[in-house]
Amino acid sequence: MANIKKKLIFTVLLLVLALAMCISTAAAASTTQKNTTSTYKAAGSPTTTVTVTISQLDKSAESVKAYIAKNKMIPDYVTISGKQVTMPQYLYLLSYGVTNLNSKKKSSVSVKIPINKAPKPSQTVKSGTLTKKEYVKVAGNLKKFVDTNKRLPNFLITSRGNMRYESMIDAYTRIIVFYGDNKRLPNTVAVAPWETYLQPTKDAPSTSATIKNLAATLTKGKTTTLAKATAIFNWVRDNITYTDPMYYNTKKGALGTLKARNATCCDTTHLLVALYRASGIPARYRHAYCYFYPRDANDIDGYDEGGWFGHVWAHVWVNGKWYDADAIRLKNTFGTIKIWNTKNYSNRGTYATLPF
Incomplete structure (x- = not known):
């Protein structure tokens, strides 16, 4: 009788253990399925509607x-x-x-x-x-x-x-x-x-921390693209003086111009383009042979003799239109050039990256 009871107890224990293992396995499978489904929903899938x-x-x-x-x-x-x-x-x-x-x-x-x-x-x-x-x-x-x-x-x-x-x-x-x-x-x-006119270049490094920080400072509080573009232009025009004696082509780039606070047209434009692109405003280079007006008696901003010169300035895309941005002289404003004859000049090229 004692042996029968022992066998019965042992059998019951085995059944309980087996049942517990089945429940545990089922619970684990359910948890895995839930986790898989949850991950699937969180990450999304290209094949899901x-x-x-x-x-x-x-x-x-x-x-x-x-x-x-x-x-x-x-x-x-x-x-x-x-x-x-x-x-x-x-x-x-x-x-x-x-x-x-x-x-x-x-x-x-x-x-x-x-x-x-x-x-x-x-x-x-x-x-x-x-x-x-x-x-x-x-x-x-x-x-x-x-x-x-x-x-x-x-x-x-x-x-x-x-x-x-x-x-x-x-x-x-x-x-x-x-x-x-x-x-x-x-x-x-x-x-x-x-994408072409927003990319950083060697001479207009728009992803440089120095350029990005200055651009953010200049455009802070400006709520329209035109206001941002004007603020950038005004700062460069007012803070970068024209180098005398003049030099040709690129010499300093945007960062060098910012450090020196003086440049000729190519490097001044590099700084403009870098700041515009850092602000998400497309900008490119214009190159032409232009007639500059001579300086008059009351003019503190211009060439003494006037005449024909090779020149570079920025073109800025704002609200579906390209604006001229020539920041080498105080007379100019964003979108308006007053120091050379814009009705009679010889176009030499438009560039995403200035080649000289």
């Missing part, structure tokens, strides 16, 4: 616009309502949103397929503007292409030339941000090969 409201799209567009202004490049991805979205998906959502808003539809937009990058992107776009009619049409063309090919096109044809996806992201991000601020689509959108 992403549906966003126009308000959420606007919020993400504002963050992308700020990122571009700060880093002078397109981000690798954007997070919309907690979901990580690739930039091809983001551009698709932008184009979908624009076409819907043009049709007075404010419903959510979705991207249901993985979208690959363009295999061989190219661009010939020239600075200018697209009308609302055109940019809506281009957005529709983009959406149709992606729906059919499951990838971004190498470029999209516009009246300003072929646009690759980075320039498209920049333009359509600004369109959605404008809609969020004004509750309507803009009548036009400025387009430009912005």
Whole structure:
């Protein structure tokens, strides 16, 4: 009888132990599954359908616009309502949103397929503007292409030339941000090969901490691009004197000019371009053979004899327009040149990087 009881107790213990192990294993499996699902949702997936409201799209567009202004490049991805979205998906959502808003539809937009990058992107776009009619049409063309090919096109044809996806992201991000601020689509959108005129160079190192800090100081409190551009111009014009005796071509670069506080046209323009690009404002170089007016009796700012000289100044992209920025003399203002004849000069070139 004692042996039977012992066997019964032993059997019961084995059953209890086995049951406990099963419960433990099941709980562990459940926890792993929950963690996997949670991680999947948190990180997002290119194959998951992403549906966003126009308000959420606007919020993400504002963050992308700020990122571009700060880093002078397109981000690798954007997070919309907690979901990580690739930039091809983001551009698709932008184009979908624009076409819907043009049709007075404010419903959510979705991207249901993985979208690959363009295999061989190219661009010939020239600075200018697209009308609302055109940019809506281009957005529709983009959406149709992606729906059919499951990838971004190498470029999209516009009246300003072929646009690759980075320039498209920049333009359509600004369109959605404008809609969020004004509750309507803009009548036009400025387009430009912005990535070319925002890149740092050896003589205009816009990513230098010295340049970035000065640019931030000069533009602090300025709420418009025009106000920022004017503030930068005025500071360079008022604080960098023209070197006498004159020298030719680049000698100091932006940082050397800032340290010396004097330069001729090339180096003064390097400093201008560096500060503009550090502020997210596209800028380039103009080179021409110009007739400078002679100095009169009451003029403290100009050449004594006047005459023809090779000259370099900055071109600055603000609100869909290129502005002249010639900071070598106090007479000049942002967008206006008074020291040489702007109606009669010989153009020698326009550059993203000054070659001399």
